[in-house]
Amino acid sequence: MIRALLIALTLSASPLLAQSRPSALAGQDTGAPIDFDADRIEIRDEISQAVLIGNVVIRQGRLTLNADRVTVLYTRQGENPAMQRLDARGNVRLVSPSETVTATSAIYDVPARLITMLGRVNLDRQGSKLSGQRLVLNLASGATSFDARTPGAQTGRVSGTFIVPERPAGEQTPPK
Secondary structure, eight states: HHHHHHHHHHHHHHHTSSSSOTTTTTOOTTTTTTEESEEEEEEEETEEEEEEEEEEEEEEEEEEEEEEEEEEEEEETTTTEEEEEEEEEEEEEESSSEEEEEEEEEEETTTTTTTEEEEEEEEETTEEEEEEEEEETTTTTTOOEOOOBTBBBBOOOOOEEOOOOOOOOOOOOOOO
């Protein structure tokens, strides 16, 4: 009985906080240009890095990433740099039309289309909330993985609150 209840809860929560509107992360245009704005930029071309410092804002399609500092790792393809990875540190905030995530750091693996958020991660999806230590967002599929692992500790707990949609007036609860 308990196992069946756990399976039912897992399946109902598996689309990440199932709500009437789907996650805006699914189908994110990862080929869209990556625009940035910061107080200062340091170009370290000899090691294929750019460091954005102070009030950093990065936009790609419908996603916005804010942080205190972002290190951009790139490769050269002819004259143009090709972004490989963005490492964000300090007051990291990722916003999409349906989610807001905060953390102490984040890594965006651009070719793999994965964003990993680390350290005191809090996710708010249309009022439903999860918190833990590590969140991986797959921008190609919209799939997410949330856990409480920290470096050096393989245990921990994810906690959350799910918002229950209101029933239309007069709708009955199905019989048991």
